[in-house]
Amino acid sequence: MNIRVLGFTLFISLCLGISFAQSELNALVWCDHTDQALLQPFEEKFNVKVNVKDYEGTGTALSLIEQSRPGDWDVFVVDSVDVPRVAEAGILAPLNEADFPWDDFFDEVKLDDIHFVNGQLYAVPEKFGYNTLSFNNKNASEADMLDLNTLWDAKFEGKIAVYDYYIPTIELIALSMGMKPSDITAENLPQIKERLFELKKNTALIGGVVGVQTALATGEVDIIVGGGEYVTAVLHEEDPSLDWILPKQGGVRWQQAIGVFADSEKKELATEFVKYIVSPEGQARLATSSCYWAMPANSKAALNDEQKAILRWDEQPGYLANSYPYYIPDAELDALMLEAWTEFLQY
Amino acid sequence: MNRRESLKAWGLIAPALLWTLAFFVVPIAIMTVYSFWQRVGTKTVRGFSLDNYVAFFSKTYFREALFNSLEVTILVTVISILLAYPLAYILAYQVPSHWQRLALSLAILPFWTSYVVRSYSWLLVLSAKGIVSKSLQTLGILHDPVSFVNSRMGTIIGFVHFFTMLLTLTIFANLVQIPRNYLKAAADLGASRLQAFWHVTLPLSVPGIMVGAFLTFVLCIGDYITPQILGGNKELLLPQVIMLQIGRQANFPMASALSLILMLVISLVFLVSARYLRLERV
Numbered sequence: 012m013n014i015r016v017l018g019f020t021l022f023i024s025l026c027l028g029i030s031f032a033q034s035e036l037n038a039l040v041w042c043d044h045t046d047q048a049l050l051q052p053f054e055e056k057f058n059v060k061v062n063v064k065d066y067e068g069t070g071t072a073l074s075l076i077e078q079s080r081p082g083d084w085d086v087f088v089v090d091s092v093d094v095p096r097v098a099e100a101g102i103l104a105p106l107n108e109a110d111f112p113w114d115d116f117f118d119e120v121k122l123d124d125i126h127f128v129n130g131q132l133y134a135v136p137e138k139f140g141y142n143t144l145s146f147n148n149k150n151a152s153e154a155d156m157l158d159l160n161t162l163w164d165a166k167f168e169g170k171i172a173v174y175d176y177y178i179p180t181i182e183l184i185a186l187s188m189g190m191k192p193s194d195i196t197a198e199n200l201p202q203i204k205e206r207l208f209e210l211k212k213n214t215a216l217i218g219g220v221v222g223v224q225t226a227l228a229t230g231e232v233d234i235i236v237g238g239g240e241y242v243t244a245v246l247h248e249e250d251p252s253l254d255w256i257l258p259k260q261g262g263v264r265w266q267q268a269i270g271v272f273a274d275s276e277k278k279e280l281a282t283e284f285v286k287y288i289v290s291p292e293g294q295a296r297l298a299t300s301s302c303y304w305a306m307p308a309n310s311k312a313a314l315n316d317e318q319k320a321i322l323r324w325d326e327q328p329g330y331l332a333n334s335y336p337y338y339i340p341d342a343e344l345d346a347l348m349l350e351a352w353t354e355f356l357q358y
Numbered sequence: 359m360n361r362r363e364s365l366k367a368w369g370l371i372a373p374a375l376l377w378t379l380a381f382f383v384v385p386i387a388i389m390t391v392y393s394f395w396q397r398v399g400t401k402t403v404r405g406f407s408l409d410n411y412v413a414f415f416s417k418t419y420f421r422e423a424l425f426n427s428l429e430v431t432i433l434v435t436v437i438s439i440l441l442a443y444p445l446a447y448i449l450a451y452q453v454p455s456h457w458q459r460l461a462l463s464l465a466i467l468p469f470w471t472s473y474v475v476r477s478y479s480w481l482l483v484l485s486a487k488g489i490v491s492k493s494l495q496t497l498g499i500l501h502d503p504v505s506f507v508n509s510r511m512g513t514i515i516g517f518v519h520f521f522t523m524l525l526t527l528t529i530f531a532n533l534v535q536i537p538r539n540y541l542k543a544a545a546d547l548g549a550s551r552l553q554a555f556w557h558v559t560l561p562l563s564v565p566g567i568m569v570g571a572f573l574t575f576v577l578c579i580g581d582y583i584t585p586q587i588l589g590g591n592k593e594l595l596l597p598q599v600i601m602l603q604i605g606r607q608a609n610f611p612m613a614s615a616l617s618l619i620l621m622l623v624i625s626l627v628f629l630v631s632a633r634y635l636r637l638e639r640v
Contacts, residue, residue, distance in 0.1 A: 070608035175591055216508035216590030225478070229485045231505055342399035345607065350417075353602060356594050357419040 035060045036280055038086035039072055041267060043138070043300035044288075052296075053287045059280065067219075069093040076102060081274035085281040091136060091266035092339045094125050098133040104273040106132045110282060111289055115311045119331040120266055134270035137288055138297055140305035141334055142179035143262030145227060145238030145255045159187035159258045162236060163209060171213045172223040174237030177352030178345075179263040181207065182338060183237060186260045192338035197347055204351040210236070211358050220303070227253060244304030244321045255323075257330045264334040266308075298322065386621075393615035402611060410615035420599060424619070427596040430510065431579040434517040435571050441518065442525035442570065443563075449526070450533035462530070465523050477587040480516050481507055484588075508590025516588040517578055524577075525570035532566025533559070568634035576624055596620050 038044060042065040050061045066072045069090050076084065089097055097103055113121070120136045127133070144156050150170070155161045162171060174180055182192035184207050195203065215232050216222065224242050226232045228250065235242055239262070243253040269288055271281040287293045294312035298304060306322055307314070314324070323330065340348060393410055396403045414420045449461050468476065483489055484506035494500040506512055536559060544554035582597040591598070596616060603613040 068605050070605055073608060211592075214592070215505070216592060218586075218591055221478075222587065222590075225481060226485075226508070229482065230487045231485050231508070349602065349607060350419075353419045353594065353599065356591055356598075357422050 034058070034277070034280070035062055036085045036277060036284060037062045037064070037083060038088070038284070039064050039066060039075060039084050040086070040088040041065060041067075042302035043297060043305075044088055046296070046300040046302060049293070049296040049300055052292065053284060056287075057280065057283060061284065069097070073097075082276045083274075084272045085275040085277050086269065086284050087134075087272055088137070088267055088269050089134065090337075091122060091125050091134070091139075091268040092337045094134045094268050094270070095128055098128045098270075101273055103133040103270040104275065104278055106135065106270065106282065106285070108132045110286055111135050112309060112311070115309050116289075117306075117308060117310050117327070117331060119264075119336075120308045122266070122336065126268060134268035135285060135289055136308035137267055137269045137294070138305050138308055139264055139266040140241045141239040141255075141257055141262040141264055141330065142174065142176075142183060142237045143239045143255060143257050143334075145223075145235040145243045145253065147227060147230070147233045147252050148254045149252045150233040153254070153256060156234070156256045157258050159183065159260045162187070162213065162234065164213075167213050167234060169213065169215050170233040171210070171215060172226045172232040172235045172238075173210070173214055173217045174223055174235060174242075175217045175219055175356075176237065177348050178337065178339070179265065180237045181348050181352065182263045182335070184210070186262070186335075189260070192263060192335045195338070195340065195344070195348075197344055200344075200347055200351060204354070207351065207355050208358050211355065217356060239305075240322055241303040241305045245301065247321050257326075257333060259333075261333040261335060262330075263338075264331070264336050266336065389614045389617060392611050393618050395611040397607065397609040397611050410612045411619075413612065414615060414619060419594070420616070423594045423596045423599040424623070426593050427579050427620075428623070430513060430517070430585070430595060431575055434514055434521060434578050435574045437514065437518050438521040438525050438574055439567060439571060441522045442529055443567070445522070446526045446529035446533055446566075447559075449530050462527070465526050468520055468523050473583055474587070476520070477516055477584050480512070480519070480588055484512060484515060507588050508592065510589065510593065512588035512590065513585045513595075516584040517581070520584075521574040521578065524573060525567070528570035528573070529563060529566040532563045532569075536562045564634055568631050572628065572631050575627055579624065580620060 036059050038061055040063050044050070045063045045065050050063070053059070054061055064075070066075060072087075072089065087097070087103065094103070116136055117139075120139050122136065126136065144159075144162075146156050151167070155164075161167070181203060182195065184203050185192055185195050188203065188206060190199070190203075216226055218226065220242060223232075223235045223238060224246070227235055227238070227242070228246055239255050243255050246253045269285050271278055271285060275281050288297060289309055291309060291311045291313040294307035294309040295314045295318075298307040298312055298314060299318055304322065306324075306327065314322070319325070339345070394406050394408070396405070396407050396409060445465075449458060449465070453461050471479075485491070486503035486505040488506075490506060491500065491503045495503065506515065540558050540562070541554050544558050545551075549557065580597055582601060585591075585595045585598060586601075589595070594602075597620070600613045600616045600620075603609040603616065
């Protein structure tokens with residue numbers, strides 16, 4: 012074969028290779044969506060490569076979006092409470108309600124006032140869980156953990172880790188004082204702050220998910236305030252004594268939603284991805300993602316009995332009734348809460 | 359220098375100048391502008407305001423964070439120097455020259471691993487159920503498990519482990535440049551080994567100590583990872599407070615003001631130590 016023919020063949024192969032190249036979908040997600048076991052079935056079915064970039068905190072996501080070009084991103088996983096603000100900012104594309112199993116979602120997580128803006132659907136609930144108490148049931152009894160007030164008991168001195176996110180944690184403190192999260196105001200915040208400060212003497216550390224999880228797993232602490240299934244479920248197989256519970260005063264319910272970017276050039280494929288994620292199969296894989304476990308939004312998720320037991324599936328009716336969705340304060344109260352939290356860390 | 363030579367010289371330094379301009383001057387200028395803006399609610403309001411700087415001086419927790427950062431950084435620098443100097447001295451004067459290369463390679467081993475992984479490793483080693491606590495219990499020194507992390511001590515141990523090695527390198531590089539004849543001359547004049555060290559070796563190795571100490575100071579005071587992982591967040595250092603501004607609220611103006619204050623502190627330290635910073639000696 013002469014060199015020209017060889018070169019021509021290579022050129023044609025390269026062109027064909029490019030034209031048949033796998034298409035790609037770019038998703039800005041929480042870390043649970045980075046599990047290949049979750050992405051693989053979708054990638055195989057649609058012959059697509061899903062590129063995922065995980066982030067923590069909507070502020071970080073918005074910065075990433077600001078630094079990107081329109082069309083860079085296709086799918087967005089976001090804290091449900093932030094759906095209205097990102098939709099109003101024109102970041103999310105409208106979705107068709109009929110594309111999703113709306114009737115199969117748990118009623119409490121549908122939250123129409125969050126997922127719909129001016130009557131238009133912008134994001135779909137996909138997963139939820141609780142900011143409550145995680146604990147080592149060898150060292151802290153379930154009976155103790157049913158009452159938030161035991162956190163201040165001297166027997167737990169130095170045995171408590173506090174999840175480092177001021178909104179749910181301050182809301183949990185409010186619950187321990189008989190207030191609902193939405194009852195928090197600038198006027199009663201000083202009393203909540205005082206109660207929070209009193210917790211410091213029992214606190215061994217305040218940390219992010221990995222920090223508090225490691226502390227519980229290594230026996231550094233016995234309780235995580237603000238923890239939940241998302242911290243302990245993934246460790247359950249290794250150490251069944253690591254458990255979680257919703258106390259009688261209730262807990263704070265977090266929730267994540269998934270939508271399509273308004274500037275995406277692959278909206279159809281992106282919508283297919285969203286449909287896969289909220290399907291029974293996608294929901295089971297997402298609920299048990301290697302990054303963290305939590306309840307699927309779809310009540311028909313294909314979970315087995317053991318997985319359901321770890322997620323306390325049968326107790327969900329009571330838990331959903333006795334928990335409060337994240338109450339997001341207005342900017343002024345948010346700033347005061349962050350200030351109280353900073354003082355708590357420095358206290 | 360004629361015009362042609364001048365152009366040639368500018369051509370040679372242009373890449374470095376452009377690099378500095380693009381990745382240092384421009385970002386700092388942007389950060390400075392940001393620091394005078396305001397975050398109001400979910401919006402950043404442009405305009406000139408000193409409110410962020412006023413907030414720094416009026417809020418106790420901001421000032422405490424700076425003092426905590428200074429305290430931790432000074433402690434880390436001093437402890438690291440005290441540990442690194444004997445190590446560098448032994449490497450330079452006691453270890454045969456053909457073993458020095460291997461010894462130096464071992465000294466820089468900690469730099470080969472990821473910073474985050476190294477911090478988490480320390481978390482496991484120093485926890486109540488970690489190898490340090492267990493060993494001390496086995497030796498009968500401790501009766502109960504003791505945790506060395508989630509405290510200032512944890513942060514300092516993590517930092518010292520890293521910076522001792524950095525300082526060892528800068529001090530070693532300085533020590534090997536001191537002519538041995540100086541020590542022989544001191545001995546000839548009747549100085550004991552301790553006197554020779556105190557009056558000859560130590561003063562001549564100050565540039566190495568200062569360069570290492572300055573690098574330690576700069577890297578330590580701006581570090582976020584180590585106090586976040588090993589400190590347990592029970593007291594805040596300034597980089598952690600900066601991150602708190604960005605997290606949920608995306609308050610980049612306040613974060614920029616705090617970052618500039620941190621930079622100002624580093625610049626002051628540089629000015630104080632500048633007369634000793636002879637980079638060509640290390």
